[in-house]
Amino acid sequence: MNGLVFGVKSVLWSAAALVLLLSMGVPLLNVLTVTLMMVPYVVLYTTLSKKAFVLHLLPVWGIGYLIMGLPALIVGLFFLIPGIVMGHLYRRDRPVRVVFTAVIVTIVGQILLELLLFNLIMNVSLIDELGNTIRTMTEQLRAQGMLSEAWTSELTDLTVRTTVQSIPQVLLMMGFLYTAVTQYIARRVLGRMGVSVKGFPPAKDWMLPRIMVLYYLVVTIIQLMVSKDSGSFLAVAVINLLPLLQFAFKMQAIGFFFFLADQRKWPRAVPLLMAIPVLLLSPLSLIGVLDVAFPIRKSFRKT
Structure with a gap:
């Protein structure tokens, strides 16, 4: 009976992973659900064998691919990797500071790798595009009279430079946010499923x-x-x-x-x-x- 209940819970968490994955294609809603993306992966990886985990994952990604196409696989893979890292460390009963450090480093590393791949494969610098976007928005605001006449191109360049220089800080804070939310929810879910996970003091x-x-x-x-x-x-x-x-x-x-x-x-x-x-x-x-x-x-x- 316990095995049946546990199996049903696994299916439900797989369904949750699918719903969250599909929500990435819904504007505004994805801003909220993106912080929850790792939770189903962590719960499933921690509670299932590796083979069972893959069997639960395949239909989720398959349906996601049929509905959203390749972006579903890209987004799913991005959150899957840190989810596996967190679940693996949970299974090894590692201290929470080790879990946080490993997952944050994984998330930031993935983002940096994606920036590099965009630059190498597609010859697109997302950082340069960010700067161009800021300049375009600034020019539009100036044209509409929404910026002071004292605003100069030098101030725009300073804004772009400061924003770009702050990217590492933003990436670390993003990694911390995703990890903290996942740790908070997954630990409580796993605790109710009989899996002990170390928390912060x-x-x-x-x-x-x-x-x-x-x-x-x-x-x-x-x-x-x-x-x-x-x-x-x-x-x-x-x-x-x-x-x-x-x-x-x-x-x-x-x-x-x-x-x-x-x-x-x-x-x-x-x-x-x-x-x-x-x-x-x-x-x-x-x-x-x-x-x-x-x-x-x-x-x-x-x-």
Whole structure:
């Protein structure tokens, strides 16, 4: 009986994979469903044998190909690979930080590979096309009088350059978003199916490695020394690394507030409300820096 129920669940998750795949062809809806694309693959790969996984996958991709054509296979493959990576690490019971790192690297690596293939095979630079799109939109806005007369072509070039230089940061954040959503949903689904998956420690126990403080200081100092407009490797690295480090320390600051709430027996809503200004205001990331750099929690810990 359990095997029958488990088999039905596998079929349902295969159907979910098909629905999500087909939703990629629906404008606006695909913006929401794209973050869920890996979930069925992770659940199926974790719970099925490799042969059974392939047997469940073939009809999904077959129907997707008949309805959407080649794009269905391209999109499906893109999310399948990190889904398999996550499922494989789940089966090996690896720590969640290892899972996150591996999946994010896989996603970013795939995107970079696709950019390279577009350039080599189709002789199309998507980065150059992005710049051209920004310039075209800017010219249209200027023609319609929606931009100030003070807006010059130099400002447009600066916008293009800043956008292009921020691409690595955007890719990492995309990878983090896809991985976080998949981890959150798949872990709970698998738990209900009797599969134990390691999760993050409670927010009150979050603590970044102390070496992160040194990285933050070094990047901050470099930012003061290097012009953002130089286009050098250091400038691009700083543009991308500093916001990522600030985000990490914002999360650390949120963890600190959850620690305070636990020690002071505050309602759970208090640290959640405190998290809002922390996420919105970059200077508040310094709370996280101080939390990692100094043993300030000892002052608040109950004896």
